[in-house]
Amino acid sequence: MSLDAATVKHIARLARIGIQDTEVARLQGELNGIIGWIEQLAAVDVEGVPPMVGTEQAALRMRDDVVTDGARPEAVLSNAPGRNGLFYTVPKVVE
Amino acid sequence: MLTDLSIADGLRGLRGKEFSAVELTTAHLDAIAALNPRLNAYLTVTAEAALRGAGAADAALARGEQAPLGGIPLGIKDLFCTEGVRTTAASRMLENFVPPYESTVTRQLLRDGAVFLGKTNLDEFAMGSSNTNSAFGPVENPWHRTGDDAVLVPGGSSGGSAAAVAARIAMGATGTDTGGSIRQPASFCGIAGIKPTYGRCSRWGVVAFASSLDQPGPMARTVEDCAIMLRSMAGYDARDSTSVDRPVPDYAAACGRSLKGVRVGIPREYRADGMPSEIEALWQQGISWLRDAGCEIVDVSLPHTQYGLATYYIVAPAECSSNLARYDGIRYGRRVEAPTLDGLYEASREAGFGAEVKRRILIGTYVLSSGYYDAYYLRAQKVRSLILRDFTEAYRTVDALLTPTAPSAAFALGENMDDPIKMYLNDIFTVPASMAGMPGLSVPAGLDHQGLPLGLQLLGRPFDEETLFALGSAIEQAADFRRLPSVTAGRVR
Amino acid sequence: MSYLLEGRDAPWEVVIGLEVHAQVISQSKLFSGASATYGGEPNTHVSLVDAGFPGMLPVINRECVAQAVRTGLGLNARINLESRFDRKNYFYADLPTGYQISQFAQPIVGSGVIEIELADGSTREIGITRLHLEQDAGKSLHDQHQTQSFIDLNRAGVGLMEIVSEPDMRSPEEAGAYVRKLRTILRYLGTCDGNMEEGSMRADVNVSVRHSGEPFRTRCEIKNVNSVRYVMQAIEAEARRQVQVWEAGGTVDQETRLFDPARGETRSLRSKEDAHDYRYFPDPDLLPLVIDEGWVADLKAGLPELPDAKRSRFVSEYGIPRYDAGVLVAEQATADFYETVAAGGDPRLAANWVTGDLFAALNRTGRTIADSPVSAQAMRELLGLMVDQTINGRIAKDVFEEMVETGEPPAAIVERRGLRQVTDTGAIDAAVEAVLAANADKLAEYRSGKDKLFGFFVGQVMKGMGGKGNPALVNEALRQRLARSP
Numbered sequence A: 001m002s003l004d005a006a007t008v009k010h011i012a013r014l015a016r017i018g019i020q021d022t023e024v025a026r027l028q029g030e031l032n033g034i035i036g037w038i039e040q041l042a043a044v045d046v047e048g049v050p051p052m053v054g055t056e057q058a059a060l061r062m063r064d065d066v067v068t069d070g071a072r073p074e075a076v077l078s079n080a081p082g083r084n085g086l087f088y089t090v091p092k093v094v095e
Numbered sequence B: 001m002l003t004d005l006s007i008a009d010g011l012r013g014l015r016g017k018e019f020s021a022v023e024l025t026t027a028h029l030d031a032i033a034a035l036n037p038r039l040n041a042y043l044t045v046t047a048e049a050a051l052r053g054a055g056a057a058d059a060a061l062a063r064g065e066q067a068p069l070g071g072i073p074l075g076i077k078d079l080f081c082t083e084g085v086r087t088t089a090a091s092r093m094l095e096n097f098v099p100p101y102e103s104t105v106t107r108q109l110l111r112d113g114a115v116f117l118g119k120t121n122l123d124e125f126a127m128g129s130s131n132t133n134s135a136f137g138p139v140e141n142p143w144h145r146t147g148d149d150a151v152l153v154p155g156g157s158s159g160g161s162a163a164a165v166a167a168r169i170a171m172g173a174t175g176t177d178t179g180g181s182i183r184q185p186a187s188f189c190g191i192a193g194i195k196p197t198y199g200r201c202s203r204w205g206v207v208a209f210a211s212s213l214d215q216p217g218p219m220a221r222t223v224e225d226c227a228i229m230l231r232s233m234a235g236y237d238a239r240d241s242t243s244v245d246r247p248v249p250d251y252a253a254a255c256g257r258s259l260k261g262v263r264v265g266i267p268r269e270y271r272a273d274g275m276p277s278e279i280e281a282l283w284q285q286g287i288s289w290l291r292d293a294g295c296e297i298v299d300v301s302l303p304h305t306q307y308g309l310a311t312y313y314i315v316a317p318a319e320c321s322s323n324l325a326r327y328d329g330i331r332y333g334r335r336v337e338a339p340t341l342d343g344l345y346e347a348s349r350e351a352g353f354g355a356e357v358k359r360r361i362l363i364g365t366y367v368l369s370s371g372y373y374d375a376y377y378l379r380a381q382k383v384r385s386l387i388l389r390d391f392t393e394a395y396r397t398v399d400a401l402l403t404p405t406a407p408s409a410a411f412a413l414g415e416n417m418d419d420p421i422k423m424y425l426n427d428i429f430t431v432p433a434s435m436a437g438m439p440g441l442s443v444p445a446g447l448d449h450q451g452l453p454l455g456l457q458l459l460g461r462p463f464d465e466e467t468l469f470a471l472g473s474a475i476e477q478a479a480d481f482r483r484l485p486s487v488t489a490g491r492v493r
Numbered sequence C: 001m002s003y004l005l006e007g008r009d010a011p012w013e014v015v016i017g018l019e020v021h022a023q024v025i026s027q028s029k030l031f032s033g034a035s036a037t038y039g040g041e042p043n044t045h046v047s048l049v050d051a052g053f054p055g056m057l058p059v060i061n062r063e064c065v066a067q068a069v070r071t072g073l074g075l076n077a078r079i080n081l082e083s084r085f086d087r088k089n090y091f092y093a094d095l096p097t098g099y100q101i102s103q104f105a106q107p108i109v110g111s112g113v114i115e116i117e118l119a120d121g122s123t124r125e126i127g128i129t130r131l132h133l134e135q136d137a138g139k140s141l142h143d144q145h146q147t148q149s150f151i152d153l154n155r156a157g158v159g160l161m162e163i164v165s166e167p168d169m170r171s172p173e174e175a176g177a178y179v180r181k182l183r184t185i186l187r188y189l190g191t192c193d194g195n196m197e198e199g200s201m202r203a204d205v206n207v208s209v210r211h212s213g214e215p216f217r218t219r220c221e222i223k224n225v226n227s228v229r230y231v232m233q234a235i236e237a238e239a240r241r242q243v244q245v246w247e248a249g250g251t252v253d254q255e256t257r258l259f260d261p262a263r264g265e266t267r268s269l270r271s272k273e274d275a276h277d278y279r280y281f282p283d284p285d286l287l288p289l290v291i292d293e294g295w296v297a298d299l300k301a302g303l304p305e306l307p308d309a310k311r312s313r314f315v316s317e318y319g320i321p322r323y324d325a326g327v328l329v330a331e332q333a334t335a336d337f338y339e340t341v342a343a344g345g346d347p348r349l350a351a352n353w354v355t356g357d358l359f360a361a362l363n364r365t366g367r368t369i370a371d372s373p374v375s376a377q378a379m380r381e382l383l384g385l386m387v388d389q390t391i392n393g394r395i396a397k398d399v400f401e402e403m404v405e406t407g408e409p410p411a412a413i414v415e416r417r418g419l420r421q422v423t424d425t426g427a428i429d430a431a432v433e434a435v436l437a438a439n440a441d442k443l444a445e446y447r448s449g450k451d452k453l454f455g456f457f458v459g460q461v462m463k464g465m466g467g468k469g470n471p472a473l474v475n476e477a478l479r480q481r482l483a484r485s486p
């Protein structure tokens, strides 16, 4: 499989990483190199093999339903690059 | 010199009132001031807090309290969130991020009396094997080739921690290991480092790279020091769902333990094509040291390890593409203003992430995307099961495995940079155990013909770090590794 | 009773499936210890886990899992002892981590079934495909500022159950009945408060149309509809739109749409080129969720009686009509109220009074069963006074009205106002004589064959007795008196 320029742009769009048109060709080359290399896995016989889940050392634990956190908006907002009162702010979204 | 002490000797000296914690910390801070401008091992130095901590440690010692790490100055990889102290992950994205919380591992170290000197450099978001992917510049390896001034990389991603410990500007440091990020830089810098079993140390408060692989661990100049640090770092944490609830043993007690009858496997697949003959020779040396120590050496096969690296470069980017989606310029971190929300995301992430991070996010996004998930991610997780199976099978007949840590000694800044895959090959020996969640210890074992350190790697059963410490301390003793790097506190050659 | 839209050549059938998001009743969030309580100052019910800070990790809330299991049991569904959490990756301002933790490949609850009843009394079974647990997102406020949207993460991370139906519904009425029935079940179970205004229950409505006998055509999903009425209106509007598209020779695109209640129409929410690719994969921060059969059995044993079972029991145990039983079990509180009123008395009388006089009084006073001005206990006492003949039915209505107004116990009202029923035949006979004497003309008409006047006489006697006469005795006395010759 080989990524064309449109796919590179589409992937970057999905990942919300801005890329310049001048970068596309370089990225395309790098990504194709890596994708081509990882395709060696196609040679492995995985018939009937279950995918790995965790590292099989533990099962999920459940916690009790008690309120142990929250009520600290200043911590939550302490690093906000944009805020208004107790809200985070972003450019207006038109729905 | 105080900066030359091991952690174990430092603790003895402090408890014997030979010197104070403030003196010990001051010696390290002075050395940092002298060497860090060159090494760039620390991104942030917390001198005031360190001296306060050292003062508190002296007060505790005066009260007769002997905390497990009371007064020991450490470096903290800048991937551990530290309350009130800037935590960058070596990324422009988090250049000004100050966490309002303390990671579990660092909290436990503080609980046990450790003193934090500062935050150490790393590859951005722990993605790399050379520490050249830091947004704040590369770290210089304190080692140099004999008769050659070329700047060498310290390995990565915990390159700042490894360099700091080797240069004696920290007695020990925390690292994190996703595919080799503790063991490979330890090998490159001539120190010891252990990636514990996945689930042994809490990931809570550690900036995530690949959640199913990331594991914090200690880096120090001796195996015993790693054991002392790990005891404080390890333990069950209810806030990490993948943390395993098992008692934490006294790891240091395992150092020097008899190795009579311990069976050590030599995986034949680790004889990589083109492996330098001196690494092969060192490996053979390690085998004979362990045999001399009473171990039984057994040939084993791990047929799927050859796929470890390719598997890793699917699983880790996939997880990272999702884990790093939170860096969107909204709640914290770098924000580049734009008229639309999507514009803000794209501009912030374009400016905030470096080239390797972007590359991995893009690869990860691709392998998870519609139509490719089964071919890449699902298949990789199946291969991962096979790798785990290989190890489990091997551990039926042996107690541990011995391999080289890395396929080469430290390389020069600028080498291996043209092709990402070439760089990825650095982790060829460390990645398989990461994929299986098994523990691995790198021990400095010798020098190559250029006078650079080389490490041997010991891999063990899940939660059997003790056997690794026992084996590692035997190699350490046999290797009698005393050479110092060319740049160390108080001595620059 | 089929719902069909007229077509040029043949009528159109509408096919409906619903995805209902029901907020789990719990103290804390699905994966964090922050409060799950509705409301509060912005960003105060938020932990650093919810805000997606670096290194923060999810830990599952046992009660949320229990609530999902209870709901699954209440929907007669299969409980999956092993399930998984996946990440659904997309960027949005109120989704702090850039992914929603949900259950994609292995939900905690598999297929089940709900029985709905329609206005004509017929019933239908609607299949449940699955129920899974997932996180709610935060809230974006777009109308607070000219150039900015405001983000409040109080809802972010609250536990939701997404309950997905089969495309089994064929009319707006069926969809409405389904949502109402589902809400009733959730409320009985105590797993979701069903409050659609506060958004704790909302529906994504999948609509397509076809000529009968055809395979399914393309569907559209109408997102986040927040009342039963809007669900029904949205389906009507969307079905009409799709019929128009098809009949004009066009094709319906699979897309997400919004219902605009003011205009009574749906509109496209996002364009196709922006179609999401959610890149689902198992959340590596969480291991598989394995629950134990014994725990499920314990949860099952602790379930309350559910509406269908309760209705059947009311019919068989109390001998009340199926329709009345249905009305009484629609809400747990009403059913409990009814059973208290009926206990040890006349259950049919109780059903009439609860569905009649009580509901009317609640309506009039704007109260609910929970804050009813007349307690179930007081109502039982009132009906007791009727059953033991202390008061008659006419007087009981007056006493009830006074109870609604004053909250005074019925016996006290009866005593204070002297409303005990008169059973003294002497007094009744005297009242009868007085009425006949005063209405000689009417008596003559009666005797000449105008039988209907019997009722008039009864009314006059009761009036003369201040309403307190025992109706049976008054009737009897009149009948006997009139049978005699003057």
Ligand SMILES: [Mg+2]
Pocket (backbone or CB within 6 Å): C019, C204
């Ligand atoms: Mg949906």
Ligand SMILES: [Zn+2]
Pocket (backbone or CB within 6 Å): C021, C134, C162
């Ligand atoms: Zn959903």
